Amino acid sequence: MTVYGCAILSLALLRSQLWQFYVTCIVLGLVGNGAAHLAYSRSISTWFQKRLGMALAFVMVGAGLGAMILPVVAQTIISRSGWRAAYLSLGCLALLLGLPLSWRYIVDRGVVRQESAPVAHSGLTWQQGLRSFAFWIIVAVLFVSSISMNGAITHLSALLTDRGITPGDAALCAAVLGGSSLLGRVGVGWLLDRFFGARVAFVVSLITAAGIFLLARATSFPAGCLAASLIGVGAGGEAAITPYLLTRYFGLRAFSTLYGLTWTFYAAAGAIGPVILGRAFDSTG
DSSP: OHHHHHHHHHGGGOOSOHHHHHHHHHHHHHHHGGGTHHHHHHHHHHHOSTTHHHHHHHHTHHHHHHHHHHHHHHHHHHHHHOHHHHHHHHHHHIIIIIHHHHHHHOOOTTOOTTOOSOOOOOBOOHHHHHTOHHHHHHHHHHHHHHHHHHHHHHTHHHHHHHTTOOHHHHHHHHHHHHHHHHHHHHHHHHHHTTSOHHHHHHHHHHHHHHHHHHHTTOOSHHHHHHHHHHHHHHHHHHHHHHHHHHHHHHBSTTHHHHHHHHHHHHHHHHHHHHHHHHHHHHHHO
16 A cells, blocks of 8 residues: 555656656556455455455445546546646545555454464365366456456546547546446445355346447447446446455455456456557557
């Protein structure tokens, strides 16, 4: 969290050298997942069993709130004071709020500070998990959905403004995406506690696909909002589905390692997706 906040802050001091921008983005990518739900899902999973889906969903509501509020806040700061002030504000927010909260409250259940040995949990080892067909199904679904979803989200504002939608309305569409991801987290968490997790994941993937198809033809603010809201449901639901399925199929023994591996594939696809969509636009318009 410390490195992440400082890296965001450093973008306010960005100069014309492109390498500085790339290095900062690489640092953000390296530590970003560790400052997000990849880090605290393990802790949450030790505290809840019967209603784990809702627990994960409520904890991840914060990401949805941030995605809903911060694009509008950042756009307002940019309009009034410039993009450097916006990066400065966002970096301070991460340090002043995220750092003390994560330091104080993210703990595993039953862990005593004086203990030198880790608490034993049931489940498969990470080697057994890697030999499981179910694990690679989860990885494959995450990979392909991340390509399309992150590609669409990254280019959302540029795509809408190219079609005549104002930058302010495009920022509102991004905020709508964040709001729907918040609702998606809670809704998917509720469904996970009541229905078979894989079927819930299938329905969420269909909703995401519908949003991306609609975005391909969105030429107005209402259409952009609807597309963003459907994509947001998928983005929010994905965050709760993956750790839930991993705990149910493989237990907590190697949860963090397996979750880290799935998110490595997700992040790699998240890097590929925007490039693929950008190249497609450059080639075909």
